[in-house]
Amino acid sequence: MTNRLLAQVLVVGGGTMGADVAVVFARGGAGVTIVEPDAARRERLPGYVAAQLAAAGQASRPGALRTAAALDDVDWTDVGLVVECIVEQLAPKQQLFARLAALAPRGAVLASNSSGLPISRIADGLPTRGRMLGLHFFMPAHLVPLVEVVLGPDSDEALARSLMDAMRRCGSVPVLVRKDRPGFLANRLQHALAREAFALLDEGVASAEDIDAAVRFGFGFRFLAAGPILQRDHAGLDIHCAAAATIYPSLCNAGEPAAVLRAQVAAGRHGMKSGAGFSEWPAERRDAERARYDRLLRAGLDLLRDELPPPATAS
CATH class of the missing domain: 3.40.50.720 (NAD(P)-binding Rossmann-like Domain)
Structure with missing residues (x-):
């Protein structure tokens, strides 16, 4: 088959x-x-x-x-x-x-x-x-x-x-x-994170740059090595459960996108494809950013090479 x-x-x-x-x-x-x-x-x-x-x-x-x-x-x-x-x-x-x-x-x-x-x-x-x-x-x-x-x-x-x-x-x-x-699966997880990120932005808790840094260089950095469930086994389920009891009640559970996100969309600021989003994206800066992004993704693939299935060799 x-x-x-x-x-x-x-x-x-x-x-x-x-x-x-x-x-x-x-x-x-x-x-x-x-x-x-x-x-x-x-x-x-x-x-x-x-x-x-x-x-x-x-x-x-x-x-x-x-x-x-x-x-x-x-x-x-x-x-x-x-x-x-x-x-x-x-x-x-x-x-x-x-x-x-x-x-x-x-x-x-x-x-x-x-x-x-x-x-x-x-x-x-x-x-x-x-x-x-x-x-x-x-x-x-x-x-x-x-x-x-x-x-x-x-x-x-x-x-x-x-x-x-x-x-x-x-x-x-x-x-x-x-x-x-x-x-499905991954987008539900991704949107749960994004909802909290944009809620924190709405509430003025941190800037967009600091929210991104918290994910990339904090807990997100570990995701290359372990997903959220395996990572909790590393850290201790008792610790996570105790922290969850304190944090969960205050997490965003809004049924609509955050105001800061809706405002960008309403203004036609749709991200790189429109030339502006939470940042300005003139063509030169956009191209440089996409090159940086692809370079890091390829580096990540290299790090995970032993854990990825090798492509079949064409006959």
């Missing part, structure tokens, strides 16, 4: 996430086709994928990457896995998967890279519900090892485990999310 999934992978959407997802599968030896309607973006994809593979010390295989302008242009013969990487809106995803149900081979796994929409809602009413799964990557997908394999109520768990095996062949670290909750 694993080899069948990776015989030919179809990535629908060649934006930032889709392009990096294609790199993940290419490094696992899969044939990859990317469907991207924008001609200029489509032209850039082969060079981008080849450059990212080269940066990871892997050569791209001639002919391993194909591009298509539309689903109708795809050669579906050997497609074992489809990964959707389009806009994060329910209606377009439902429309796409309705088409995939008609076009994809009967045995192909149909996966969504949605970061929060439950696969059960995307799959609602489709005859392909049993072979539809969440496959959630984290940006940048080719540098962050984690990928979530999400079960819907009708998903075939055997297919999910085969998909996890396929992701290990691609050098990723898959986790199985058994309940299809909004945000």
